[in-house]
Amino acid sequence: MSHSTSANLPPAARRVPIAAVRLGEEAERLVLEVMRSGMLAQGPMVDRLERAFADVVGVPHAVAVSNGTVALTAALRSLGVGPGDEVVTTAFSFNATLNAILEVGAVARFADVRPDGTIDPESAAALAGPRTAALLPVHLYGRPAAMTELTALAERHGLALVEDAAQAHGASLRGRAAGSFGVGAFSLYGTKNVTCGEGGLVTTADAGVADRLRLLRNQGMRHRYEYETVGYNWRLTDLQAAVAVPQIARIPQITAARAANARVLTAGLADVPGLVLPAEPADGTHAWHQYTVRVTAGAAVTRDGLADALTRAGVGHGVYYPRVMFDHDCYREHPRVRADAVPRARELARQVLSLPVHPGLDDADLRWIVGTVREALGA
Numbered sequence: 001m002s003h004s005t006s007a008n009l010p011p012a013a014r015r016v017p018i019a020a021v022r023l024g025e026e027a028e029r030l031v032l033e034v035m036r037s038g039m040l041a042q043g044p045m046v047d048r049l050e051r052a053f054a055d056v057v058g059v060p061h062a063v064a065v066s067n068g069t070v071a072l073t074a075a076l077r078s079l080g081v082g083p084g085d086e087v088v089t090t091a092f093s094f095n096a097t098l099n100a101i102l103e104v105g106a107v108a109r110f111a112d113v114r115p116d117g118t119i120d121p122e123s124a125a126a127l128a129g130p131r132t133a134a135l136l137p138v139h140l141y142g143r144p145a146a147m148t149e150l151t152a153l154a155e156r157h158g159l160a161l162v163e164d165a166a167q168a169h170g171a172s173l174r175g176r177a178a179g180s181f182g183v184g185a186f187s188l189y190g191t192k193n194v195t196c197g198e199g200g201l202v203t204t205a206d207a208g209v210a211d212r213l214r215l216l217r218n219q220g221m222r223h224r225y226e227y228e229t230v231g232y233n234w235r236l237t238d239l240q241a242a243v244a245v246p247q248i249a250r251i252p253q254i255t256a257a258r259a260a261n262a263r264v265l266t267a268g269l270a271d272v273p274g275l276v277l278p279a280e281p282a283d284g285t286h287a288w289h290q291y292t293v294r295v296t297a298g299a300a301v302t303r304d305g306l307a308d309a310l311t312r313a314g315v316g317h318g319v320y321y322p323r324v325m326f327d328h329d330c331y332r333e334h335p336r337v338r339a340d341a342v343p344r345a346r347e348l349a350r351q352v353l354s355l356p357v358h359p360g361l362d363d364a365d366l367r368w369i370v371g372t373v374r375e376a377l378g379a
């Protein structure tokens, strides 16, 4: 017993959270700077955040807003999507994606997904009709959706393209960042790869869209008390921006650390029967917001059985998401929600389980996760 490591401790002796936030001294310094400046609301720190993030995404404009749901709503609004329009999105996402479509007054249509959980372009194409105004793919778990096919589809039908990149800071496809193909909507929520508790960023190459976003964000005012449009208060504060700014420069390191953890998990779990592992896209990079496995019929336990084993071993995990978006009573009778047939999305909702992959994991944590999963699945 002399060489026991923490990974050999009895169950639940080790606690591995599903997400962990590490900010650092630069964020503390900037927050203090804002506090001492006496200007806590939107100001120079938000400008700094916007410039830094626009550079990362490789577009001329980033507009900071209060959260990711608002980022989606603002993106749709800035593109003129509203009542009478249909928006084709994926059936399998966090419900903010759907709520934003409903918030602007549009009808939501749902495409089925590919095995990686992102929208299937063929299924999306089958839904595109005369009322379709926009396509809203989601870079689910940080894996870029099939943007080449989706961009072509949007062009073919003259559709606006909004990317739900809430989980995909730093992801890319063919050298282009998530959020640069259409109008990108990012979240800075407390568990995201880049966070300031609550926050959002909208990215665009279109100066007109950026201008409308800035107007909508600020009650429709360009100059004080002169209203050009009906607007909102969708602003972010300098206090929040100060927390996020240092993380923007670190996105490559944050993503690399997550990718390294993903590789260790994949190496440890590759041969487990019935377990389907996530992968980098062949032509791009995954942001690894989540490391999401699929527990299929060939596995020794069910998804929920594996989740229970992880709980007993103190390993944080999550089911993102247990149902397709419209499969809840509040949407079932909704006049602007169309319950399209999405058998593959429904299957994923039964199979997915996300394991910790965040940069706070150490080698012993990773061994503990791998060991727990292997043991539960009899591998």
Ligand SMILES: Cc1ncc(COP(=O)(O)O)c(C=O)c1O
Pocket (backbone or CB within 6 Å): 067, 068, 069, 070, 093, 094, 096, 097, 138, 164, 166, 167, 186, 187, 188, 189, 198, 199, 200
């Ligand atoms: C896919 C997806 N879309 C939208 C959102 C909404 O972002 P927020 O929580 O910042 O409003 C989130 C995150 O919560 C998300 O994961």
